[in-house]
Amino acid sequence: MTSRFGRLPLRSRLALLTAAAMAVAIAAAAVSCWLITRDQLMNEFNRSLRQAEVPNTLPRIVRTGCLDERPPGSPEDLNTDRTTAQIVLPDGRACLLQGEHTIPVTETDQAVAAQGGAQRTEIMHDVTSDGTEWRVRTIGGGLTLNDEPAAISFARPLSEVTDPLNTLALVLALVAGCGVLGAGAIGLGVARAGLRPVERLTHTVEHIARTEDLAVEIPVEGDDEIARLSRSFNAMTAALATSQERQQQLIADAGHELRTPLTSLRTNIELLARSEESGRELPPRQRRELLESVTAQMTELAALIGDLQELSRPDAAPDKAQLAVVALDEIAERAVRRVRLRAPEVRIDAELAPWFVRAEPAALERAVVNLLDNAVKFSPPGSRVEVGLGGDGLLRVRDHGPGIPEAELPHVFERFWRSPSARGRPGSGLGLSIVARTVQQAGGTVALRRAAGGGTEALLRLPGAPEPPPGSLSAIRGRGPHRPA
Template identity: 65%
Template sequence: MTGPVRRFRALPLRSRLALLTAVAVAVAVAAVSVACWFFTRAQMRDELDASLRNTSAPDEVLREAFDACGVRLRQPSAETANFAYVQLVLPDGRRCVAPYYPPVKVRPEDLEVLGGAAESVHDSTTDGGAEVRVHSYRTTVGGVPVTASVSRPLGEIDATLSRLALVLTALAGIGVVGAGAAGLWVARTGLKPVDRLTGAVEHVARTEDLTVRIPVEGEDEIARLSRSFNAMTAALASSRDRQARLIADAGHELRTPLTSLRTNIELLARSEETGRAIPPGDRRALLASVTAQMTELASLIGDLQELARPDAAAPGRLEVVALHEVLDTALSRARLRGPELTVSADEVRPWYVRAEPAALERALVNVLDNAVKFSEPGGTVEVSLVDGELVVRDHGPGIAPEELPHVFERFWRSPSARSLPGSGLGLSIVARTVRQAGGEVALAAAEGGGTRAVIRLPGAPTPPPAPPGSGVVPDQ
């Protein structure tokens, strides 16, 4: 059984549909034909039984049959002999057959009529083997109770049933062939959209051309499949474009620090090769520049590694994190990077969130670094954390309204910030980390100048209870 199933599954879909259609129609036609044949047979036998019940053997024929058991024999009329077979069954089981009638075998049903049954209609055979339908009833001949059997050959209806069977078989064959042809036509017509989709997929696989679109017609399953394919190719094209743009932008951003770093190192190497010492002040400046460029390059590579993960990828292990403690660490780093600034955090309340600790700290550092970078020397950066809402406000030049929709895009930098250090990836990483923690982030112009960054993270002012047996003691 497994072999035919495997061979069937190996057939093309069009052939399988045509074959299944033909088989289904064949089964239906066969069932209807068999039912029709049996119904016709039953109907014809019922009509034959009714005809036999309405037929009584003539008294002359009965006397002739009775005489056939004795001495005297008389010939029946020809028309009676051609209509039905007549014989008598005596109580002792003997049969008396009128001349020119074939003898019919006596059945128990014939004797039961003499025992009290009103009548009996049953099948029997002649001594020659021909099948007959027999109607037996009780009567008397010369005062002797006997069973009169009137029978007719079943060949009358068997011939009709044979012809009907041939007609039904021919019709069934024609129906199966027609159903197979119709199934093949339906399969070809119905699978044309699938053929187009298959061709489009093969074209994309062969040429990597993601601009291919399939025309969508109607609202059926094929139309839904076509829409899904179009959406998939559009998403793949967009992803490839973003990837190409990311590589181009990354190459551009890496080229600047690498070029500067190479220039400074070549100056130092040339000084060593020629023996012409660089003044101590200039040497210290060169080394500080090399250190800064290495730091910028390392930061940029870290940002690129963070963004290399797809947006849909699962974040790292989420933990219950004390946001206020992470903020304290980020504030310490911000104060080191902007020693000439005042970074105040007058209102910081406890707040616990579920997030990836390292990513969350990097996001807060990026927000604070952004505020420090755009603040004027001697300026102030104000930070607050109340009920899960972190607000970082600087007093720098601010962001133009037309630039606000782009601040979280990768590598995007405002024209006024392109001369400052940075890669344009910091706020993109912030937005991604906050979304993965279930929060939201927004930048807006602050009243009186500057920028106001707001991060909202779901959580609670107290840590959740530790699972039993974990050994973790919540903060008091």
């Protein structure tokens, strides 16, 4: 049953649930109304039966000794409304005083009639006669017939209560049925109106899945849960569209950047191949230059592929398991040593103060190396690059090259962007974008600006970690606040 219900459309399920809830509520109200009405009718019925009392003319009536037919006297003498009244004797005989039919005498009635004396005794019970249920009230004590103790019984048919109750039950059942049908119709209408935004969302999702058109937006109305869902979906599709656009741009830029070294590499290799095939060897100097060019192009391709792999990682925060508290000064010192080996023609001076950060060590070192490589690339031979790390966690890398024009500074961290003046220099245009992403994931900031007196200054700031990592070189050495590298 549950599985069949689960297969129904959401609109039908909502309508059925609404109808079921209304049916339960209407049934509870109808039953409560019927029970309350029954109690009120029964109380009023019993009260009217208790109002019937032994009349003052009863001794005269009783003295006639009429037990076979109705005694003389008018019904008004009994003052019993529409109540049947009869005299009951201990042997079970009855004398009808008022009414159409004699009520069956029970053993209980006989017992009350047999009780003599002046003490009043009263009982109430139900009997059935010819298919009719009667409620009987028998009063004994102080009554005699021909010197024989007697009792008087007042009776009224229970149909005075059951007939209205049956009619009321039928009316309530009809009203409840109409209410359930109306509730089902209302539930269906409410489900249709409430699910209309969901249907629009479903159609939009199906359209996007079918056409891959992420530019479609869902109209947002109001500020309810459906509106919030629509806004979230629009934000998700916008993010997906942006990601798709960035992916396409990355592929296009990567293809463009790969084309130049591959073309140069292919040309050099073809020259070497033709030299071998024709049997005419190239001059040793030209052959050496070609091999050096091939090696340089291979190195550039390897660096570009490494940068692309780095950028292919998700932009979300790195896994916490990969984060560690590291000494930024130690990372900067290792980066300085690596760049010094690659660029011996440029002097790199470093003054580093201890500073601990929480980051991914390998990614952070790569970012610092990229900053230094960028500074060295634009420094003329014999110039100097200054590296400084203060006690506030600010890492400065300053070169004395031509500097970057103010108009180009907003673009330096974009992927594959290269200054027009640097087109002829080696590089892929990905180094600074990798720096920006790594620093952002570590919760820091990075910026480039024109340095006073010429050149460019890179500013990298990372928040400090609460304590140094156990066993780090900084903790073991106990260095002072500043140390030249």
